[in-house]
Amino acid sequence: MIWLDLARRGKTNWWRYLVAWPLAILIAIVTITVLLAAPIWLHWLPASITGDMQSAAHPIVFYGSQGLTFALFLFGFWAAIRLMHGKRFSDIRGAWSWRSFLTGMGVWLVVLIVLTLIDYVIRPKGFHLSLSLTPVAVLVAIVGLLVQTFTEEFVFRGYLSQSLLLATKNQVVAIVLSSLVFGAMHIPNGIPQAVGATIFGLVATTMAIRTGSLSLSYGVHFMNNLFGAIIVVSAQDVFKGAPALITQNTPDLMWSDTAIGAVAMLAATALLLRSRKKAV
Template structure:
């Protein structure tokens, strides 16, 4: 523990936030990021609608549902606006470099790979164990098309997960840690906001709040490994591997499935909730392995 009350491992991300740690700056930074992201997404959709010669509202629907490959690519590409928004906010309001939110490049790369491997092995393995709980899987009929889109899709997921980690764990968490010091605030608040950002009552119905809880749990785990590693690499790697499995390999919810290789049939009404609980248990298991790995190295 440092003299400031922040774990020494977390100091590299928190120290650059201290000179301009006022809450008004952080709130304004979030607003700037949101505005830039929204503007980028709308501009990208307008350009795509013009290029494809389709009505703007129809293009927006394709992007929002992610039901076809190009709709998913545009949705993921829109998150580049999140990167730009955070960069604009930290330059204007905090005089910080983008690298100060990420950590040292070699450590980021090392921990990113570690996070991907841990989630792929533990999360993927436990997902296979839960396969009997799922409806029969369907292999998409156009596998060559899936393979053709795969490199661009992987880059898109890298951008999307990186943008979310940069905002919630990189920017918001470090600014709150510099201002409040208490882990209950700087770890929990970004995780709750991360969960609320995934609230979708129209799609998930009665389970919408359970999805928020599941996502917030992942956010809390990502926050913990971020403060213990002093960089975004492991959290980003866990997030990337999780979304690759959910978006590009196996779609269970039926949403954002335009790039999924396998799709599960319609879930019975009484199966969605047990699967969400099981997913939360898998997340805790992945976190336990991450903590064990960090303790041993």
């Protein structure tokens, strides 16, 4: 199994994992404090920027700060992994394939369009054409989301799933546990989103383990967030208020969207893994 072979590379004593996680978070917090918090405390940046960083209604500051924050978390984890395990970056990322990345993006874009059309048929009055995007906002959103989604894939589908697979030698257990952790991280965004994130974690981790790479799951993850950030923005989502092509306000469809999305994720995963197997 490629994923297990990657997990075995470097120094894998159990205690190193116990040290690496808090060390990674500590490095990230220190760098975030120095590069983001300190300039605000020292009044090098206006105090109002703090609120802008937390609101997608200010897309340039919001996505820019999100991208920088996740980049620093990625640095923290990579530094800790390198120090404690001596692993290479590719040991966590797996073999890279732009074709898999773009395939994941394309297939999931089609799925998202279909899911949106289903919601529109059910609640047409919940959709409004916004057309409020600007080229700069789109560019910053793309860059920020590329960093954010890759960091999450690197940490959860990469380092966490590999460590669990190494500890349990059981794919199912590693997939379930890493997905539950990923879902728990989304609880502040609401229970439906936490459930959806858990299901996404299940399919994304399956993709990573079956393909030996983060490329496919990264493509799906990036398109999922990009679509929700600039194409169809939900009033119940973390990206609420962001400039978009279309805004959606259908709170009564949250659970049905989660259920239908889960079925779509499973179907898309089966399709993607089958098509990749045939291409090999």
